Amino acid sequence: MAPVKLANVRKSFGAVEIIQGVDVDIVDGEFLVLVGPSGCGKSTLLRMIAGLESISSGEIAIGDRVVNDLEPKFRDIAMVFQNYALYPHMTVERNMGFSLEHRGHSKSEIAERVQWAAQILDLAKLLDRYPRQLSGGQRQRVAMGRAIVRNPQVFLFDEPLSNLDAKLRVVMRAEIKSLHQRLGVTTVYVTHDQVEAMTMADRIVVMNGGKVEQIGTPLELYDRPANRFVAGFIGSPAMNFLPGTITRAGFEAGGVTLPLPGPIAERDGQDAVYGIRPEHLALDGEGLEAEVLLVEPMGSETQVTLRLAGQQMIAVFRERISARPGETIRLRPDVAAAHLFDAASGARLN
């Protein structure tokens, strides 16, 4: 186990800077998730930590060593790839022991370590099989087994669940999390799935366009997003946004006035965006009028797409809703859970 420190890390391809000065301190044993939309640079950043991509400037340290110019094999890291990268011509056992063979371990030690990893990951019965004879979930476990036999300082995961079906993804998510809790190895995990990020991370780094938008615990990011991008990216269904103007009477948008979160005296007249999560809209006979567009019953909750103040929004109710498309319902936003963002910069105002 070791901490990982990224200090003003940059990466350019020609004139295009795709990582624009990233600073992250990952503490020893932490499970850190890099999340962001496709092309935001999260996988590139992970590959830079692994040593598979060079860095243009800045510093990457693993433990107390700066590893900028070290080959991957000298960084004491293990990586799980998106497509697992299992050697197709080797059995599960050989796949897991391959790295140890090249690091001078004795045959008995390799066998012992492979057996240990196989027990942890429930692969003992599959050791003689080839990757093509395994299911997606089993291949994923072999890829993890290959990583843990090395007992590295840091685990790196590059979207390891993206090739699995939804049900298996949930199972493997729990397995990776419990493996981390058992081994306590510092882990950097890349995903574009914010649900994965929320459920697995100790801390999340939200990236966009090569920059870090916010770093925090999952609930910090959910409850107090630093800007409109993070607010829109974290949470499913996504936060509703209503552009308008801050006035002394409240937030005016599309002919309605919404109650404001916090003091507004100095912001009177400022253009802003009102953010409210779908679950923070409640049915209220005295509330704002909204036209129902679509009702999606999920069983445990009901998701309603509606038009409020001229904007399409989504509301999620725990109770069953009898409204039909075209009908009008009345809603009240939970002011304490509302967010205000600057219309131009997207920065949080409250």
Added chain:
Amino acid sequence: MAPATSPTGSDHTGSRRRPFWTMERRDALAGYLFIAPQLIGITIFVLIPLCLVFWFSLHEWNVLAARFTYTGAANYKALLSDPGLGEVFGATAIFSLGLVVLNMSLALLLAVLLSQKLTGITVFRTLFFSPVVVSLVAWTIVWSFLLQKNGGLNAILQVFGLEGSNWLRDPTTAMISVIVVQVFKNVGLNMILFLAALQGVPKELYEAARVDGVSPFKQFRRITVPLISPTILLTSIITIVGSLQVFAQIAVLTQGGPGMSTTVLVYYLYQQAFQFHRFGYGSTLSIVLFVIVAVLTFVQWQMRKRIVFYER
């Protein structure tokens, strides 16, 4: 058992006969039509000639004397007492072995070099592949000039103060010269096949190997070679079969000489049939060649379980 009835209850079994052109039969007919051209071609150009050659091998057939006499196994017995045949088999084995080893090693080396992402790499790929599309006879004639005592190769050597051999007339250099000419002619084909195979190896495997601490040489030996093993098997079969059938290069460059040092089986067969007019014996040698090619191909095919990773 009650007769089958439709959902409405009416009996259909006796009133409607199954049409002859069922979907299954139509599919089968389409399949046969698709393979028919190939089947007809193989029958006319392979199977019938093969049967005829076997029939001829049982005869003494002299075209000039218009003699076609059934001799049974006499030609096959003559093989055993043919004094030149041992030398012919030796030359054939040396040619095939030399060609296969040199061709495949060079092709793989070139493919590895040309699989790098470098500026202008396509030009080099085209350059190395171009001899494959050049006329075999034209290529060989040019090389026969280059390899003469006072040819281009020796002129280059002379610049460096070296005296070259009479490459095609010296028994020690004739065979290697023929092999090299043939390797340069065809190495581009195997190179392209290897190149395609190399590009099919997922890049993540090399990245995983780098993280695993595997050196570039061991990556090649332990990852690349096993993963391109299907192509290695294919190219080895093509190259071995091709090497056993070499004729034009020998005819143009050395005519089997000096002595019998480059007289390979096909050239010997040609001499027996078309120079000495022993068509029966020539046919017998053809059958021997056919058996050798068939056995070698069969053995290689059987070895695929050891060579090709996904056959295990």
